């Protein structure tokens with residue numbers, strides 16, 4: 429059998445850089461273990477395959493009918509694109525549900541970053557996979573903790589960490605335990621009139637992040653409608669007649685929560701503005717399910733539309749008056765601003781000229797010059813010892829263009 433060409437895999441549309449690869453030694457260990465176990469493709473499930481390295485190496489080795497769950501829209505696109513480039517087919521994509529796991533006997537897992545996400549996945553495997561299912565979870569040793577074994581131990585009778593190899597380690601979990609009647613996720617919490625609902629993989633869980641709270645305080649105190657005059661006929665992003673007829677007239681700003689997580693910003697805005705229609709979007713499926721559940725729990729589902737997408741790529745140019753953004757600043761385990769820049773660029777594309785981006789970020793990151801360059805004139809609305817909130821008004825011509 430030919431060696432799998434791992435180096436041909438691309439991360440695109442995720443951030444690409446010379447020091448970032450589309451596979452890691454854990455992928456190779458998981459593939460080697462699955463092949464050594466003589467896995468049957470139709471009973472094999474892959475969870476957390478970042479860019480397709482595990483799935484595609486197994487498909488190339490002859491396994492057919494593998495089921496795959498990836499949380500990120502970027503990872504899903506990367507897997508499809510890598511599969512097309514390599515001419516490989518024979519796997520199916522699923523959400524984290526019964527269709528993914530029914531009758532599965534081998535589950536390969538790239539360990540997620542959060543323990544809550546691991547707990548939700550371990551429960552799902554114990555709940556839906558075959559009674560003799562084995563979960564093989566792997567990660568980089570430097571990111572692994574003993575608590576991960578404890579979490580797995582709540583859903584499996586046996587949890588056996590293996591010897592580290594190439595700075596990665598596998599943990600074998602077997603004999604699924606009986607599960608509680610109700611799954612442990614999503615979880616719910618109340619915050620001053622806002623109910624947040626969170627799946628395991630959602631940013632900050634059901635807590636209200638402190639940065640989000642600072643931005644919400646500013647939104648509560650500020651007139652967030654754009655100060656610029658109503659659009660002129662023929663302006664880019666002018667509303668259609670049917671939109672006006674539906675009641676989204678010039679008085680109703682079109683609002684986007686970019687990277688919505690559990691939907692705290694989108695749903696708070698909808699609650700504070702009973703006429704508003706809000707779009708929320710995130711690249712994480714766990715975030716999307718959480719934001720939909722948050723909208724439902726607060727009775728605003730009909731006015732909040734949630735999409736699973738990378739940086740709002742499916743939304744039309746110049747189609748929003750206001751973008752709310754609490755950008756990510758961690759890429760994997762290292763601090764990397766590429767992910768935030770990607771969302772600033774998306775906001776520049778999605779705002780109409782004169783529209784506003786309201787952003788909160790860790791003050792140490794000093795994003796203001798970048799916001800001014802990518803969006804337009806940027807003013808500071810609030811600065812706490814930790815967080816800065818800015819308003820950037822989208823210039824008619826993107827300053828950088």
Ligand SMILES: C[S@@+](CC[C@H](N)C(=O)[O-])C[C@H]1O[C@@H](n2cnc3c(N)ncnc32)[C@H](O)[C@@H]1O
Nearest residue numbers: 631640687688689710711712738739754755756
């Ligand atoms: C700091 S969290 C903020 C979540 C939420 N807005 C809040 O304030 O609680 C950043 C969010 O951006 C999402 N995100 C990161 N990169 C993204 C991208 N390229 N496209 C869409 N969402 C993205 C993450 O999944 C995460 O939910």
